[in-house]
Amino acid sequence: MSQILIPILIVGGMGILFGGILGVASKIFAVKVDERVPQILEILPGANCGNCGFAGCSAYANALCAGGVKTNLCPACSGDTSEKIAEILGVKADESEKMVARVRCSGSTENAALKYIYDGPCDCHSAAKLGGGEKLCSFACLGFGSCVKACRFDAISVNDGVAVIDEEKCVGCGGCVKECPKNVIALMPAKSKYAVACQSAEKGKFTRQNCQVGCIGCGICAKNCPKDAITVENNIAVINQEKCVGCGICASKCPRKIIKLYK
Secondary structure, eight states: HHHHHHHHHHHHHHHHHHHHHHHHHHHHSSSOOHHHHHHHHHOOOOOOOOTTSSSSSHHHHHHHHHHHOOOOOOTTOOOOOHHHHHHHHHHOOOOOOOOOEOOOOOTTOEEEEEEOOOOOOOOOHHHHHHTTOOOTTTTTTTOOHHHHHHOOOOOOOEETTTTEEEEOOOOOOOOOHHHHOOEEEEEEETTTOOEOOOOOOOHHHHHHHHSOOOOOOOOOOHHOTTOOOOEEETTTEEEEETTTOOOOOHHHTTTTTTEEEEO
């Protein structure tokens, strides 16, 4: 009996001893958590998109508490988030501007000419590898929804071969911008009313052949803008949102109707 009991007591004693040592060590070497971190995490969206420049929301929260990091780096946050974070940290809030993603293409199946019929994986990256995609315009939205899969907020759909963004749901995280292999999607200030829904850098002659509505760089919008907010760069109209007052003259004058109003 003693041959069984003694080893059990020894093992049990060692377990208690090591358990006590580990308990003491855990208290001695415990990493103190800043009580402000969980408070900030409650404010952050929890998307862990990484577009703030950190690995995720937790990393950003810890960096904020460590100091030296701006309070407005989260693109998926609402307008008053920076102020709430600043209040917790006891610092001055950095100004933030709500951004939204917008699609710079109107090349729907009706408008865009095709060079072949694609019959492969329903993925923009796969389609882009095959001669840049089936659309004749090399700058066009491929419409296979890689951006839809990348969006964590269910803000994107594909309609008639072109991605469509619901600005009510879009938080401006930029995930779709990174995912698009054709760089069709761009982040723009939510307050901006007008934008050119095309990014073709082809000369007007070729754009006409490729798409029924693509910007041909004619410059009519620039000539009629009362605020000199539009220029033609690389065969495409570009709107300076800081100068634009949203009068809509450019949209009404555009012969291709490619300048869109965003409400």
